[in-house]
Amino acid sequence: MRHLLDTKTLDRESALRILDVAEDMSDTQSREVKKLPTLRGKTVVNLFFEDSTRTRISFEAAAKRLSADVINFAAKGSSVSKGESLKDTAQTLQAMGADAVVIRHSASGAPRTLATSGWISAGVVNAGDGTHEHPTQALLDAYTIRKRRFGADSRGRDLAGVCVVIVGDVLHSRVARSNVWLLSTLGAEVTLVSAPTLVPQNVSQWPVRVLYSLDEALAEGPDAVMMLRIQLERMSAAYFPSEREYSRTWGLDAVRAATLPGDSIVMHPGPMNRGLEISSEAADSPRSTVLEQVTNGVSVRMAVLYLLLAGERNDERGRDL
Amino acid sequence: MTEALVITGARLLGNDGADILIRDGVIAEIGPGISHNDARVIDADGLVALPGLVDLHTHLREPGYEASETILTGTRAAAAGGFTAVFAMPNTSPVADSAGVVEQELALGEAAGYATVQPIGAVTIGQKGERLAELGAMANSRAEVRVFSDDGFCVFDPLIMRRALEYVKSFGGVIAQHAQDPRLTEGAQMNEGAVSAELGLAGWPAVAEESIIARDVLLAEHVGSRLHVCHLSTAGSVDIIRWAKKRGIDVTAEVTPHHLLLTDDLVRGYDARYKVNPPLRREEDVLAVREGLADGTIDIVATDHAPHPSENKACEWQAAANGMVGLESALRVVHQTMVQTDRLSWTDVARVMSAAPARIGMLAGHGTELAAGRPANITLYDQSVAGEFTTAELHGRSENSPYLGRELPGQVRWTIHQGVVTLADGEIVEDLGARRGAE
Numbered sequence: 035m036r037h038l039l040d041t042k043t044l045d046r047e048s049a050l051r052i053l054d055v056a057e058d059m060s061d062t063q064s065r066e067v068k069k070l071p072t073l074r075g076k077t078v079v080n081l082f083f084e085d086s087t088r089t090r091i092s093f094e095a096a097a098k099r100l101s102a103d104v105i106n107f108a109a110k111g112s113s114v115s116k117g118e119s120l121k122d123t124a125q126t127l128q129a130m131g132a133d134a135v136v137i138r139h140s141a142s143g144a145p146r147t148l149a150t151s152g153w154i155s156a157g158v159v160n161a162g163d164g165t166h167e168h169p170t171q172a173l174l175d176a177y178t179i180r181k182r183r184f185g186a187d188s189r190g191r192d193l194a195g196v197c198v199v200i201v202g203d204v205l206h207s208r209v210a211r212s213n214v215w216l217l218s219t220l221g222a223e224v225t226l227v228s229a230p231t232l233v234p235q236n237v238s239q240w241p242v243r244v245l246y247s248l249d250e251a252l253a254e255g256p257d258a259v260m261m262l263r264i265q266l267e268r269m270s271a272a273y274f275p276s277e278r279e280y281s282r283t284w285g286l287d288a289v290r291a292a293t294l295p296g297d298s299i300v301m302h303p304g305p306m307n308r309g310l311e312i313s314s315e316a317a318d319s320p321r322s323t324v325l326e327q328v329t330n331g332v333s334v335r336m337a338v339l340y341l342l343l344a345g346e347r348n349d350e351r352g353r354d355l
Numbered sequence: 356m357t358e359a360l361v362i363t364g365a366r367l368l369g370n371d372g373a374d375i376l377i378r379d380g381v382i383a384e385i386g387p388g389i390s391h392n393d394a395r396v397i398d399a400d401g402l403v404a405l406p407g408l409v410d411l412h413t414h415l416r417e418p419g420y421e422a423s424e425t426i427l428t429g430t431r432a433a434a435a436g437g438f439t440a441v442f443a444m445p446n447t448s449p450v451a452d453s454a455g456v457v458e459q460e461l462a463l464g465e466a467a468g469y470a471t472v473q474p475i476g477a478v479t480i481g482q483k484g485e486r487l488a489e490l491g492a493m494a495n496s497r498a499e500v501r502v503f504s505d506d507g508f509c510v511f512d513p514l515i516m517r518r519a520l521e522y523v524k525s526f527g528g529v530i531a532q533h534a535q536d537p538r539l540t541e542g543a544q545m546n547e548g549a550v551s552a553e554l555g556l557a558g559w560p561a562v563a564e565e566s567i568i569a570r571d572v573l574l575a576e577h578v579g580s581r582l583h584v585c586h587l588s589t590a591g592s593v594d595i596i597r598w599a600k601k602r603g604i605d606v607t608a609e610v611t612p613h614h615l616l617l618t619d620d621l622v623r624g625y626d627a628r629y630k631v632n633p634p635l636r637r638e639e640d641v642l643a644v645r646e647g648l649a650d651g652t653i654d655i656v657a658t659d660h661a662p663h664p665s666e667n668k669a670c671e672w673q674a675a676a677n678g679m680v681g682l683e684s685a686l687r688v689v690h691q692t693m694v695q696t697d698r699l700s701w702t703d704v705a706r707v708m709s710a711a712p713a714r715i716g717m718l719a720g721h722g723t724e725l726a727a728g729r730p731a732n733i734t735l736y737d738q739s740v741a742g743e744f745t746t747a748e749l750h751g752r753s754e755n756s757p758y759l760g761r762e763l764p765g766q767v768r769w770t771i772h773q774g775v776v777t778l779a780d781g782e783i784v785e786d787l788g789a790r791r792g793a794e
Contacts, residue, residue, distance in 0.1 A: 119670055121670065140673075142673065146624065164556075166555030234558075235560070236547070
């Protein structure tokens with residue numbers, strides 16, 4: 035695997051390989067000594083142009099448990115006018131000998147630009163770019179769904195027939211996009227539920243169904259309900275009238291959560307707005323996987339870094355994974 | 356006195372071969388077998404002879420943004436593309452919203468010597484859309500401005516637009532509108548549609564262009580004025596213009612070469628060379644603007660040549676500047692999209708790239724037919740060749756062309772501006788400003 039830029043172009047075989055390696059990584063994490071020597075001598079740079087403590091420390095933990103050296107680079111202000119350009123930053127990291135760059139950026143496509151520009155030879159992992167993709171989040175979500183469903187028997191299995199409902203601001207969500215592609219590739223049936231203003235104008239080519247009613251979607255008894263974080267600044271841009279109306283219409287409150295089948299899970303990528311898109315009852319219930327997602331995130335990111343840095347550079351598919 | 360020239364064997368508008376004698380900047384004679392003693396002979400056997408091309412929409416960047424382009428480098432690019440006249444958009448620094456700036460641009464164009472530079476004046480002061488600039492002063496200046504535009508920005512306030520349309524009637528001017536509803540395009544990065552949904556880039560919806568065009572043609576009808584629509588890019592816009600013309604509204608429209616060829620699929624790699632405003636649209640839109648140009652709904656092709664230094668393109672998409680250079684490639688793209696597809700003949704190309712833009716811009720001495728007594732503005736084009744478009748073909752200061760690495764037909768071989776060769780067998784003639792100044 036050369037880079038991990040998106041899940042749109044990730045095929046089923048490659049996705050399953052990452053999930054299965056993540057299973058192996060997870061097994062090592064129950065040992066007393068969690069640290070593996072695998073990436074000793076490799077340097078991983080966390081290049082974060084946007085604040086995200088959760089994602090950064092997850093990648094940091096993953097890299098450190100594989101014995102890689104980690105450099106955290108918080109680069110704020112990314113445009114040409116506001117500071118150092120992406121190109122200069124990339125070339126600086128190249129000069130310092132980075133083996134992998136984990137990039138979080140507010141501009142959609144910045145990881146691809148970094149990976150394809152020729153500025154840098156390191157592998158690039160997209161840790162969230164604008165409103166485009168967040169592939170490791172989708173991988174950890176798929177891992178979590180699979181683990182809940184198949185337990186110790188997860189290896190090698192896809193998500194055929196699993197019904198997943200994704201609720202919230204799809205328009206601005208990189209988590210939603212990455213999940214749509216990955217979950218569909220793995221065979222899941224994906225339903226998007228949102229206000230019409232928060233669905234992209236043309237999703238005719240997406241392998242999903244779009245509903246505007248959360249109650250209608252929940253009545254079908256989905257296997258997993260994924261709540262997206264709603265950003266309050268959307269309110270001023272007239273995407274929805276008020277916090278209360280949003281919560282009332284698309285929030286997962288205790289009453290709605292109670293209608294779900296017993297083994298359905300409730301997911302959230304965090305950080306949660308308790309009382310807005312998700313109630314505390316739903317977030318803290320046994321069906322909630324919020325903390326499992328965090329734990330699994332480390333295993334999945336270990337798998338990605340392992341495949342990027344220890345795997346064959348020229349794999350048989352010969353393309354960006 | 357300029358040297359006398361004899362062009363031999365040129366196919367006039369792609370038709371029969373003929374010789375053209377040029378003396379004192381004027382076509383002296385056209386016909387078979389012309390010989391002239393002291394004339395320099397240009398062997399144009401098999402080349403298509405077109406009237407010198409006229410670009411109604413060029414960004415020359417000077418004054419103010421000389422890192423991107425200057426009037427000298429931009430007109431060299433024009434000559435390389437077969438253009439003998441370019442209209443310079445006013446989004447310079449300072450903005451060309453006064454007689455002083457437009458006269459400066461005119462003078463710089465004359466000093467450069469590669470093409471006629473006709474300044475376009477800003478509609479509003481500083482292109483801010485609030486107060487009318489001194490349109491009359493620009494019209495009465497030595498630059499004799501007749502086209503006014505806030506290009507880059509839409510004249511969004513309907514009352515300001517109405518007043519501008521009315522005001523320029525006194526000197527026969529025209530408002531060239533950049534049709535873009537600013538509220539519907541806040542933060543917009545690319546065409547809104549299936550591709551933007553996937554890429555997570557904020558959308559620039561077709562309706563933001565179409566609603567302004569619809570409003571403006573109705574305003575033009577109401578006040579009985581002339582309107583020109585810049586870089587029309589959507590199928591819906593073509594329909595609105597078609598409707599307006601049928602209704603008798605005095606409107607003209609332009610399309611860029613890139614909107615005739617490229618689609619928003621190209622954005623998938625986030626290569627900012629494809630970032631432009633209005634954005635690249637869908638395949639359906641490309642086909643619709645081609646049809647619109649073929650049936651006369653769209654009057655002209657204009658380049659929207661928009662140079663940017665590499666640092667404004669070699670960056671993340673969102674931070675990149677809008678715009679593409681287009682002077683050197685325009686005729687070849689029109690050849691590919693319109694002539695090779697049998698939508699336009701070379702006679703039609705002469706109309707949409709020379710006669711009509713000169714007429715819309717009221718530029719005398721350009722866009723005239725190839726006939727004795729007319730100004731000698733001539734482009735000689737080899738339609739028989741094809742090749743990869745490379746930076747070697749770019750003659751401006753910037754290299755932000757979307758066609759690099761792409762196969763394009765044809766080659767501009769000679770450009771003659773007012774009887775002076777500016778492009779000789781594919782090579783830019785050096786130091787024309789000094790030479791012409793001395794004459």
